[in-house]
Amino acid sequence: MTDLEGEPAVLEGEPAVEVHQAHPSLVLEDESVRSVVGAVLEGEGLEAASIGIILGDHGLVHELNREWLGHDYETDVVSFVLDEDALPRGRVEGEVYVDLDTAMERAPEFGVTMEHEALRYVAHGVLHLCGHDDATDQQRAAMRDLEDAYLDAAGV
Template identity: 35%
Template sequence: MIDIEIEDQAWSDALQDVEDLVEDAALAALAEIDFGGGAITLLLTDDESVRELNARFRGKDYATNVLSFPAPQNPEGHLGDIALGYGVCAREAAEQGKPLAHHLQHLVAHGVLHLVGYDHETDAEAEQMEGLERVILAGLGVPDPYAAEQGDHD
């Protein structure tokens, strides 16, 4: 089950189908890694709320695009929570020349992968995680979010 909570109206104002976009991305990520199920709560909020969560739980006093909070094993099958801040996400999408919908789906897929144990602390981990993100997003019709970065290195 995907539970979506919209705290910041800016998400709905910018994307009429924001709940469908988020749910589709989360389900696509879970399907790609063949994760048998589990509940996820996604919070679409503002930068200040994300900043507070980041400071409280990660000791980093700034807003970020997405935060993932994996849940400990539990009988309810809750995988964890993901929080996304509108301002940072919208700014990044604009700076990168991407539709906000595509960037949002990328960040949701990224967050879901974190919930189930994927990370990007090393180059090998990042390569594996980014590869999964590319496959998930391609299935949603979203272009490779890393294509511009790869082009910069050629």
């Protein structure tokens, strides 16, 4: 079902979370992604106005990181808040771009599957949309604790 502009319609009661499989060969189960997003939002006491989770590769995420954030290097996840005014109203509107190549490369380092590592990036990106930052060691540790808690809550 689509709305008048041809965009996917969100049915009443249906979460406003869209998962886009943009990697040429790696995928995550849409339901696993939605479960993690839901756990983060519930834990943060927020609702999804509209959240896009785009599962891409090195090239996509690197290009976005360079073009929009001014960082010319690969990274695991980038997030973009699309409506700054939504958060004070308890809603989140944004996009999270996850680099599945990085998840595949880094997962053995942490003794987890590619899926688990990529879902951590999903949680991390959504936490950024919820207003969390990771600029300091203390903030990074706090976000890591939240990621762990929300992955557990989602059954990951």
